[in-house]
Amino acid sequence: MQYITTIGLEVHVQLKTQSKMFCSCPVGFGDEPNKNTCPTCLGLPGALPVLNRGAIERTVLAGIMLGCETPPISKWDRKNYFYPDMPKNYQISQFDLPLCLGGVVPLYDHCYPKDAQKDIQESGKVIGLTRIHLEEDVAKSTHSSHGTSIDFNRAGTPLMEIVSEPEITSAEEAFAYLNSLRQILIYGDLSDADMEKGQMRCDVNVSVRPDSQEELGVKIELKNMNSVSAVRRALHYEVSRQIRVVKDGGELVQSTRRWDDDIGETQQMRTKENAHDYRYFPDPDLLPVKTEDIIKKMRLKVPELPHQKAERFVRDFSVSEYDASVLSSDRDLALYFEETANESEAKKKVANWVINNVLAVLNERDLKVAQCPVSPSKLALIIKMVESGKVSNNQAKEIFAVLFDNPDKDPEDIITELGFEPADSNLIESIVEEVVTNNPEKVTEIQEGNEKLINWLTGQVMKASKGKANPKIIGDLLRKKIL
Numbered sequence: 456m457q458y459i460t461t462i463g464l465e466v467h468v469q470l471k472t473q474s475k476m477f478c479s480c481p482v483g484f485g486d487e488p489n490k491n492t493c494p495t496c497l498g499l500p501g502a503l504p505v506l507n508r509g510a511i512e513r514t515v516l517a518g519i520m521l522g523c524e525t526p527p528i529s530k531w532d533r534k535n536y537f538y539p540d541m542p543k544n545y546q547i548s549q550f551d552l553p554l555c556l557g558g559v560v561p562l563y564d565h566c567y568p569k570d571a572q573k574d575i576q577e578s579g580k581v582i583g584l585t586r587i588h589l590e591e592d593v594a595k596s597t598h599s600s601h602g603t604s605i606d607f608n609r610a611g612t613p614l615m616e617i618v619s620e621p622e623i624t625s626a627e628e629a630f631a632y633l634n635s636l637r638q639i640l641i642y643g644d645l646s647d648a649d650m651e652k653g654q655m656r657c658d659v660n661v662s663v664r665p666d667s668q669e670e671l672g673v674k675i676e677l678k679n680m681n682s683v684s685a686v687r688r689a690l691h692y693e694v695s696r697q698i699r700v701v702k703d704g705g706e707l708v709q710s711t712r713r714w715d716d717d718i719g720e721t722q723q724m725r726t727k728e729n730a731h732d733y734r735y736f737p738d739p740d741l742l743p744v745k746t747e748d749i750i751k752k753m754r755l756k757v758p759e760l761p762h763q764k765a766e767r768f769v770r771d772f773s774v775s776e777y778d779a780s781v782l783s784s785d786r787d788l789a790l791y792f793e794e795t796a797n798e799s800e801a802k803k804k805v806a807n808w809v810i811n812n813v814l815a816v817l818n819e820r821d822l823k824v825a826q827c828p829v830s831p832s833k834l835a836l837i838i839k840m841v842e843s844g845k846v847s848n849n850q851a852k853e854i855f856a857v858l859f860d861n862p863d864k865d866p867e868d869i870i871t872e873l874g875f876e877p878a879d880s881n882l883i884e885s886i887v888e889e890v891v892t893n894n895p896e897k898v899t900e901i902q903e904g905n906e907k908l909i910n911w912l913t914g915q916v917m918k919a920s921k922g923k924a925n926p927k928i929i930g931d932l933l934r935k936k937i938l
Contacts, residue, residue, distance in 0.1 A: 456665050456666070456667075456702075457665070457666040458663045458664065458665060458666065458698050458701070459624070459663065459664050459665075459666050459668075460624055460625060460661065460662075460663055460694050461621045461623075461624065461661070461662050461663075461664070461671055461672070462621065462623035462624065462625075462626075462628070462629055462659065462660065462661050462690065463618070463619050463620065463621035463622075463623065463659075463660040463661075464617075464618075464619045464623065464629060464632060464633070464657050464658070464659055464660070465616060465617070465618050465619075465657060465658040465659075465660070466616070466617045466618075466619075466633070466636060466655065466656075466657040467592075467614055467615070467616050467655070467656045467657065467658075468614070468615045468616075468617065468640060468645070468646045468648060468654065468655050469482075469592060469612050469613065469614055469615075469646055469653070469654040469655070470509075470510050470513050470514070470612075470613040470614070470615055470645060470646055471513070471644060471645060471646050471647060472507060472509050472510050472513070472613050473509075474507060475491075475496055475507065475591070475610075475611035475612055475613065476504075476506075476507050476510055476547070476589070476590075476591045476592075476611055476612065476613040476614070477495055477496070477504030477505060477506065477507065477547060477591060477611055478493050478495035478496050478502075478504070478505065478611055479493070479505075480492060480493050480495075480496055480611065482612050482613075483608070484652050484654075486608055488604075488606040488608060489606055489607050489608060490608060491607075491608045492607045492608065492610070495611065496591075496607060496610045496611035497542060497607055497610070498541070498542035498543030498544075503740050504547060504738075504740055504741060506741065506744070507613055510589060510613035511554065511589065511744060511749060512749055512752065512753055513613075513615075513643075513645050514554045514555065514587060514588075514589045514615050515554055515555070515746065515749050515750060515753045516643055516645065516753040516756060516757065517555070517587060517615060517617075517640065517643060517645050518554060518555030518558060518587055519750070519753055519754060519757050520639060520642075520643050520757060520758075520760065521555075521558040521559065521560060521584060521587070521617075521639065522557070522558040522559050523555035523556055523557050523558035523584065523586075523587060524555070524556050524557050524558075525554055525555055525556075525746045525749075525750055526552055526553075526554075526556065526746065527745065527746060527747060528552060528743045528744065528745055528746065529549065529552050529553060529554045529743060529744045529746055530549070530551075530552045530737055530738075530741075530743040530744070531547055531548075531549060531737070531738040531741040531743075532547075532548055532549055532550040532551075532735045532736060532737055532738055533545040533546070533547060533548075533735065533736055533737075533738050534546045534547075534548045534550070534590075534733045534735055535733055535734045535735075536732075536733055538593065539594075539596065539603065539605060540593040540594040540595070540596050540605060540610070541593050541594070541610075546590060546591060546593070547590060547591050547738055547741070548588060548589075548590035548591075548616075548735075549588035549589060549590065550588075550735040551735075552743070553586045553587065553588035553589070554587060554588060554589055554744075554746070555584075555586060555587035555588070556585075556586050557583070557584060557585075557586075558583075558584040558587070559581040559582060559583055559584060560581065560582045560584065560619070560632055560635055560636050560639070561579075561580075561581045561635060561762060562579075562580045562581065562582065562628060562631040562632060562635055563631065563634070563635045563638070563761060563762065563780065563784070564578055564579075564780065565780045565781060565784050566630075566631040566632075566634035566635045566638070566784075567627055567628075567630060567631040567634075568627055568630050568631075568687065571627040571630075575627075576624075576625070580628070582619050582620065582622050582623055582628075582632055583619065583620035583622055584617065584618065584619055584620065585618040585619065585620055586618050587615060587616065587617050587618070588615075588616050588618075589613065589614070589615055589616075590614050590616060591610070591611045591612070591613070591614060592609050592610065592611065592612040592613075592614040593609070593610055594606060594607045594608075594609055594610040595608070595609045595653070609653070615645075615646075617636065619632065621660070621662075621671065625690075626686070626687045626688075626690035626691050626694070627687065629659065629686055629687065629690055630683055630684075630686065630687045633655075633657065633683045633686060634683060635761075637655060637683075638761050638784065638785075638786075639760060639761065640655075641786055642758050642759075642760060642761060642786050643757075643758055644758075650681050650682055650683065651681075653681065656679055656680065656681050657680050657686065658676055658677065658678050658679065658680070659676065659677040659680055659686060659689065659690065660674050660675070660676050660677075661674070661675055661677065661690060661693055661694065661697070662674045662675065662697070662707075663694060663697045663698050663701065665701075672697070672701075672707065673707040673708065673709055674709055675693065675697065675707065675709070675710060675711075675712060676710070676711045676712065677689050677690075677693060677711075677712055677713070677714055677721060678711050678712070678713055678724065679713070680714060682716075685714060685716050688714075688716070688719065689714040689716075689721060692714075692719060692720060692721060693712070693721050696721065708726060709726065710723055710724075710725065710726045711723075711724045711725050711726075712724060761783045761784065761789075762783070764779075764783040764789055765779040765780050765782070765783040766779070768782055768783060768789075768792075768793075768806075772796050772802040772803075772805075772806070773802060773803060774802065774803055774806040775806075778806045778807075778810060781810055782806060782809065782810065785824060787823065787824040787825045788809070788814075788824045791809065791813070791824050791827065791831055792805065792806065792809045794831035794832075795808075795809065795831035795832075795834050795835050795838075798831065798832055798835035799835040799838055799839060800839075800842070801838055801839075801842050804838050804841070804842065805834075805835070805838060808834065808837075808838055809834075812852060812855060813827065813829070813834070813855075816855070816856070816859055828858075828859055828860075828862035829855065829858050829859055829862060830862070833858060833862075833866060834855070836866050837851050837854055837855055837858075837866055838851070840854075840866065840870075841925065841927075842927065844925040844927070844928045845870075845925075846870065846875055846925070847917075847922055847924060847925050847926070848925075848926060849922045850870075850873075850875050850922070853873060854866055854869050854870065854873070857869045857872070857873070882920070883916070883920060883924045883928070883929065883932070884932060886916050886919045886920055886924075887916055887929065887932045887933060887936060888936070889919070890912055890915045890916050890919070891912070891933070891936055891937065894912065894915070897911065897912060898937055901937050901938070902937060902938065906938075909930055909933050909934065909937075910930075912933050913926050913929045913930050913933065916929045916933075917929065
């Protein structure tokens with residue numbers, strides 16, 4: 456019997472605001488515990504909430520970017536439950552009139568796990584959204600053998616919850632969904648979405664059912680996942696566990712489980728509450744929000760999304776679809792490439808250099824693109840030197856390496872320092888003549904249509920010139936002589 460897996464994700468994202476959702480306390484990461492607090496975010500009696508307009512605007516912008524609709528009026532509700540990290544015993548959230556309804560998240564091919572990108576079942580798939588609502592984050596609890604300590608710095612941070620439809624069908628799609636969503640949020644400057652810092656977390660709802668059954672299986676929730684790769688591992692385990700229980704004649708019970716990454720297993724925490732258990736009701740301290748003016752304002756701030764940028768790179772810079780997807784996968788990387796390409800005639804060469812050389816050095820040094828010391832204008836100059844034949848590709852890599860450690864230097868001065876001399880054109884022509892003469896069979900094959908062999912002959916000339924010659928110039932000389 457075959458089984459169908461159904462997955463829905465509830466992603467919690469801390470918004471990039473200076474202050475908390477309902478008070479003026481600053482938002483920060485790594486500050487001294489319980490430093491950024493006040494009576495409101497500590498839940499003290501008599502403290503009243505005040506709305507953070509910036510958080511509302513960013514949530515509406517997220518909705519516009521993801522194709523959601525925003526109701527004319529959105530209101531605030533109390534979600535009642537007792538936890539030590541929510542001292543007022545309720546969370547200010549949204550229930551029936553959230554800021555955003557509907558929408559979709561596109562699954563970008565490059566966002567799938569690398570080992571699964573060749574076997575994507577449905578390329579270009581989009582996952583529907585149910586809603587996006589805004590609420591306040593809870594405090595951070597740290598458990599140890601001596602007890603639990605609570606840091607209220609995080610309590611009250613604006614938290615956007617993005618709820619998907621149950622349309623994800625595998626752990627690999629869940630992986631792609633989280634990575635694609637994270638890219639879009641960063642493009643909009645809505646959040647840094649750093650899962651290691653708790654700025655993006657998710658709850659995973661998963662069920663299995665026989666393929667002959669129409670009704671969805673029993674929903675099991677995996678709580679507070681804080682790593683995309685951990686979500687993938689947890690889903691592989693949990694899907695197998697649920698199928699095993701059903702096959703053995705057991706009964707699955709709706710419940711909440713936690714993922715223990717050390718032992719590679721999910722463990723039951725509690726049976727799952729339903730919505731009525733939270734006893735939602737409108738918050739009497741907060742007025743509903745009229746959204747018309749906010750929508751108009753935020754429509755003017757919608758950025759170019761990753762897939763739109765990739766399409767433009769293909770159209771305007773003639774790069775391949777694969778290269779465009781890589782270059783648009785990171786906002787800073789896309790900006791670096793575009794600034795370099797705008798200063799160079801060789802757009803494809805720029806794409807190759809950024810992907811194969813710049814990223815390689817950055818990864819080696821464990822640096823982000825924004826930390827690259829070589830400016831786009833200097834990279835464009837290096838590529839221009841290669842194109843003009845002033846230096847070979849290998850020499851250009853050496854120049855880039857020196858420039859990486861000495862960004863204030865001039866590439867021209869580095870050429871002198873390294874002792875590079877332009878290859879003698881007469882010498883190169885004589886080497887080309889010699890290589891052509893010594894390889895008559897290859898020359899015949901090229902003349903019969905196998906032009907790929909020109910690359911092989913180019914390699915022979917490069918070897919003989921000890922890397923001084925420019926491959927482009929060699930290729931042109933070979934074509935002129937043979938074709």
